[in-house]
Amino acid sequence: MTLLVLGLSGPVLATGPAHAAGPDIGRPADAPLRAAFDAAAQRYDVPRDLLVALGYAETRLDGHGGQPSASNGYGIMHLTSNPQVRTLDEAATLTRLDRQTLRTDPAANVTGAAAVLRSYADRAGLTAAQRADIDHWYGPIVRYGGANGPALDRLYADTVYDLLASGLTAPGTGLAVQARPVTPERGELAGVAAPGTGDVGTMSTDYGPAAWVPASTSNYTVSSRPSSYRINYIVIHVTQGSYSSAINWFQNPAAQVSAHYTFRSSDGAVTQSVREKDIAWHAGNWTYNTQSIGIEHEGYVDNPAWFTDTMYRASAALTRTLADRYGIPKDRTRIIGHNQVPGATHTDPGPNWNWNYYMQLVTGSGSTTGTGTVNTEGSSLNVRSGPGTGYSIVGSVADGAVVTIYCQTTGTTVTGTYGTSNIWDRIGTGRYISDAYVLTGHDGFIPGGPRC
Ligand SMILES: [Zn+2]
Numbered sequence: 001m002t003l004l005v006l007g008l009s010g011p012v013l014a015t016g017p018a019h020a021a022g023p024d025i026g027r028p029a030d031a032p033l034r035a036a037f038d039a040a041a042q043r044y045d046v047p048r049d050l051l052v053a054l055g056y057a058e059t060r061l062d063g064h065g066g067q068p069s070a071s072n073g074y075g076i077m078h079l080t081s082n083p084q085v086r087t088l089d090e091a092a093t094l095t096r097l098d099r100q101t102l103r104t105d106p107a108a109n110v111t112g113a114a115a116v117l118r119s120y121a122d123r124a125g126l127t128a129a130q131r132a133d134i135d136h137w138y139g140p141i142v143r144y145g146g147a148n149g150p151a152l153d154r155l156y157a158d159t160v161y162d163l164l165a166s167g168l169t170a171p172g173t174g175l176a177v178q179a180r181p182v183t184p185e186r187g188e189l190a191g192v193a194a195p196g197t198g199d200v201g202t203m204s205t206d207y208g209p210a211a212w213v214p215a216s217t218s219n220y221t222v223s224s225r226p227s228s229y230r231i232n233y234i235v236i237h238v239t240q241g242s243y244s245s246a247i248n249w250f251q252n253p254a255a256q257v258s259a260h261y262t263f264r265s266s267d268g269a270v271t272q273s274v275r276e277k278d279i280a281w282h283a284g285n286w287t288y289n290t291q292s293i294g295i296e297h298e299g300y301v302d303n304p305a306w307f308t309d310t311m312y313r314a315s316a317a318l319t320r321t322l323a324d325r326y327g328i329p330k331d332r333t334r335i336i337g338h339n340q341v342p343g344a345t346h347t348d349p350g351p352n353w354n355w356n357y358y359m360q361l362v363t364g365s366g367s368t369t370g371t372g373t374v375n376t377e378g379s380s381l382n383v384r385s386g387p388g389t390g391y392s393i394v395g396s397v398a399d400g401a402v403v404t405i406y407c408q409t410t411g412t413t414v415t416g417t418y419g420t421s422n423i424w425d426r427i428g429t430g431r432y433i434s435d436a437y438v439l440t441g442h443d444g445f446i447p448g449g450p451r452c
Pocket of ligand 1: 236237238282338346348
């Protein structure tokens with residue numbers, strides 16, 4: 001907004017603690033899942049927050065109605081039954097619950113995971129005192145992930161401990177973990193480089209920002225593209241599983257699938273599994289496999305929470321680079337979803353994938369971001385989880401702060417420093433502020449700027 005109207009303090013100004021507990025914590029409807037975690041933690045003497053962080057890393061605590069992930073994992077704890085990982089089968093043995101119940105009942109799923117983790121702790125010789133210390137569970141978490149080697153072991157377990165360190169809130173579940181300092185006992189893995197640390201051998205030689213974790217040679221075809229096959233397409237996928245489980249699955253000779261690149265939801269990190277010259281098996285169509293680069297995105301098609309702004313931007317940067325490198329037109333006839341491949345049985349990336357936004361970022365035809373200056377005449381400005389005063393407060397920005405505006409949308413009408421407006425600016429993933437307090441140099445939407 002530019003129209004200067006003197007100073008009404010609107011309803012979006014922060015008046016209380018900026019980080020007050022959100023309304024999702026402690027709703028009665030959320031009690032069953034919380035009770036399930038509490039009961040499983042107590043029954044098997046596994047730290048409750050460890051269980052929650054593990055479930056959040058695997059599925060964002062979304063059980064997807066018992067539908068399997070790409071690597072045949074089930075429920076919010078991703079209990080798995082494939083040729084390499086047998087946590088579902090182990091849970092059935094330990095709990096005497098049948099597999100169908102473990103797959104589909106959230107409380108049973110959590111109980112099963114707790115039983116498996118406790119059995120790993122016992123086999124590792126953890127004492128009761130050690131079980132009470134969350135830092136001693138690194139080994140059992142590694143084993144639960146069932147990765148193929150030490151680098152992915154680190155990736156898997158570090159993801160869980162990073163969540164314990166940062167804390168988490170899972171909207172709609174009533175579950176949260178308070179941030180805490182962690183110093184996990186990594187044992188033999190302490191000296192192992194996690195993927196993407198910048199060390200020689202852990203980074204991609206095709207694309208600088210990517211870590212390098214090669215797929216099993218059983219899961220792709222060696223080639224010499226682009227001389228052997230012209231690369232005409234970029235195919236966009238969603239993993240139906242976590243970042244680490246997807247990369248791990250590509251290393252499993254039984255998978256018979258792979259992709260060139262996989263992106264992480266939380267921060268846009270990327271790992272390459274197949275060299276661009278080689279043919280990854282991702283499209284389910286040999287002609288398209290030979291002519292394409294496959295890019296996976298962490299998440300599930302039915303849960304838009306995974307599709308973060310950070311991941312869109314990081315992925316679009318790769319797609320732009322690939323299109324330039326191989327002369328691929330930057331349009332939707334060549335940058336396609338898996339669902340657009342002839343004969344595709346997969347629906348990814350699905351209706352929650354924002355193609356308009358993604359292609360804006362890829363083509364750069366609109367500015368990828370805007371900039372604004374917050375003016376509240378003193379108070380800090382509330383940051384909301386969505387474009388409206390009805391959304392929960394997730395933070396605040398100070399008067400005078402310069403913000404990056406990733407996109408703009410309409411929401412509730414607010415009267416602020418610059419007049420009355422229903423435009424909201426997204427300044428981060430799940431972070432919105434009213435444009436009525438932001439000097440952008442434009443009335444209304446930023447011309448050519450990205451819309452949410
Ligand atoms: Zn796919």
